[in-house]
Amino acid sequence: MEKKYTHDELIIKAPIDRIWDALINPEKTKLYMFGCEVISDWSMGSEVLWKGAADGVIYVKGSLVALKPNKEFAFTIIDPQASYEDIPENYLTATYTLEETQDGIKLTATQGDYNIVADGQKRFEDTIKGGGWMPVLEAIKKLSEGSLES
Numbered sequence: 001m002e003k004k005y006t007h008d009e010l011i012i013k014a015p016i017d018r019i020w021d022a023l024i025n026p027e028k029t030k031l032y033m034f035g036c037e038v039i040s041d042w043s044m045g046s047e048v049l050w051k052g053a054a055d056g057v058i059y060v061k062g063s064l065v066a067l068k069p070n071k072e073f074a075f076t077i078i079d080p081q082a083s084y085e086d087i088p089e090n091y092l093t094a095t096y097t098l099e100e101t102q103d104g105i106k107l108t109a110t111q112g113d114y115n116i117v118a119d120g121q122k123r124f125e126d127t128i129k130g131g132g133w134m135p136v137l138e139a140i141k142k143l144s145e146g147s148l149e150s
Contacts, residue, residue, distance in 0.1 A: 004124055005112030008133040013104040014144035020070045022140050023096055026053075032139030036060070042067060048075040062091055072097050077111075084118035092117060094133075107140060109133035 012019055022028045026037035029050075036050040036059055044067065050060035062076035076091040084090050092111050099106045111127065114120040 003112060004114040005110050006127050006132045007110045008137055009106055009108040010137050010141055011101065011104040012107055012141045012144050016070045016098055016100065016105050019098060019105055019107060019140065019144045022143050023073050028143060031143055032136055040064060065093060070098060090118045107137055109137055
């Protein structure tokens with residue numbers, strides 16, 4: 001069976017360290033991640049939480065699986081309010097990668113494998129219906145390029 005992932009990317013015309021800061025700075029993440037601050041101590045295997053800045057609710061949780069400053073940030077994710085069981089087999093992996101190109105910094109987001117998690121087809125369809133990662137990437141672009149105020 002072929003693995004099932006979402007994959008979105010775009011070019012950002014901003015310094016790579018500014019984009020990186022947008023990915024890991026809680027004050028910045030709440031501007032593009034539906035009001036959620038990213039909370040982590042950034043050590044490998046540590047918890048990564050997406051907590052509502054206004055209500056304190058943990059909307060997404062997981063753990064850090066890769067962190068290469070200015071290059072890659074990968075973490076497992078699950079919705080703790082979901083109906084499926086909170087076990088490692090039901091976590092997806094989300095990955096941001098940054099790559100310098102002649103046109104700017106390419107920011108890529110992937111998420112999956114939906115084939116191996118509970119309710120995978122529904123979770124995949126819901127992600128696609130919501131625009132995949134593109135709405136988040138577009139907001140990171142605006143923030144990094146200075147057209148979304150922090």
